Amino acid sequence: MDKRRLLFIFSAMITLSLFGLLGMYAYRFNKYKDYIKLERLIVTELKHDEYKEQIKDNKAIITSDNLIDMEFKVNDEDCLGYGVINKYWFIYTYKGYIKCEKYTTKGFKEQT
Numbered sequence: 001m002d003k004r005r006l007l008f009i010f011s012a013m014i015t016l017s018l019f020g021l022l023g024m025y026a027y028r029f030n031k032y033k034d035y036i037k038l039e040r041l042i043v044t045e046l047k048h049d050e051y052k053e054q055i056k057d058n059k060a061i062i063t064s065d066n067l068i069d070m071e072f073k074v075n076d077e078d079c080l081g082y083g084v085i086n087k088y089w090f091i092y093t094y095k096g097y098i099k100c101e102k103y104t105t106k107g108f109k110e111q112t
Contacts, residue, residue, distance in 0.1 A: 034074045035103040038081070042096030045070060046083040052092065060085045063111050077101055082111050 029036065045051075045067055054060040062083045064072050072079040079100040086093045097105040 032103055035079075035098060035100060035105075038072070038074055038079065038098055039096040039105060041070065042067065042081060042083045042098070043094040046085055046094045046096070047092075051083075051085060052087075055085060055087050058087045061111060072098065074098075074100055074103075080110075 046062060051060065051062050054062065062085070064070065064081045067081075067083065070081075072081045077100050079098045081096065081098040084095045084097070086095075095107075097108045099105070099108050
């Protein structure tokens with residue numbers, strides 16, 4: 001086999017693998033898009049200054065009871081949820097967590 005043919009086969013395999021991975025990601029995103037949208041809404045809500053005031057020891061956990069104007073429902077399915085704000089010097093990071101019957105955010109922990 002000459003080098004061109006080998007290079008062509010290798011390139012085709014890499015291209016097909018990339019399309020396969022992108023297809024799997026698109027399928028997962030489309031399947032869980034409403035849940036991901038709720039996670040993003042939690043993060044958007046956490047960016048209000050009133051929640052930053054609750055940070056103690058560089059971290060704040062805001063439960064669903066304390067999130068203002070948030071409805072934790074996806075497709076008529078009730079969900080539990082909370083948000084975490086981490087502060088490192090002047091940088092804030094936000095993460096929303098939800099747990100529904102058909103979906104749970106990776107790293108979700110029950111809050112008491």
